[in-house]
Amino acid sequence: MKKSISTLILLLASAAQAHIVLAQKEAEAGSAYTAVFKVGHGCDGSATRQISVTLPPGMRAAEPSPKAGWTLAIKPGEISWTANTEADFLQDAWYDEFTLRGSLQNEPGELWFKVRQTCVKGESMWAEIPAAGESAKGLKMPAAKLTVTPSATPTPAAHQH
Numbered sequence: 001m002k003k004s005i006s007t008l009i010l011l012l013a014s015a016a017q018a019h020i021v022l023a024q025k026e027a028e029a030g031s032a033y034t035a036v037f038k039v040g041h042g043c044d045g046s047a048t049r050q051i052s053v054t055l056p057p058g059m060r061a062a063e064p065s066p067k068a069g070w071t072l073a074i075k076p077g078e079i080s081w082t083a084n085t086e087a088d089f090l091q092d093a094w095y096d097e098f099t100l101r102g103s104l105q106n107e108p109g110e111l112w113f114k115v116r117q118t119c120v121k122g123e124s125m126w127a128e129i130p131a132a133g134e135s136a137k138g139l140k141m142p143a144a145k146l147t148v149t150p151s152a153t154p155t156p157a158a159h160q161h
Helices: 002-016
Strands: 024-028 034-039 048-054 057-063 068-077 077-082 098-103 109-119 123-126 144-149
Touching: 034 048, 034 109, 048 098, 057 144, 068 098
Parallel strands: 024 144
Antiparallel strands: 034 098, 048 077, 048 109, 057 098, 068 077, 109 123, 109 144
């Protein structure tokens, strides 16, 4: 019994770390932002062969970073990286990062990046967004969250005559 409880605790701890998350979770409103998506696993033991990111409305002019062995596809509102060959797959036990850069909205708030992880067997849709005012902690498949903070440089006041 004791061994099964410790195994369960380890499984829960690893599941808590299993999400695809952003390396930098906060950025200033109106700034250029480099989104680095940290991928630390496959789909239930299966290697990852594609990562597709749905851009939130507050992210503009996004440009992906190329990745050796992966082909980029850019559609309006979505960027995908697809492994060229089986040798390029991101194995379940391996870690990697997928990067894009763009401009952020001028208003503070939260931006949620939905990520589809397609594996050799199966798919994980990291796309759950909590209701307003709720935490993402209880979600099983949360989207990657970016908190957009107020700009440090004040916007110029309207010129009055």
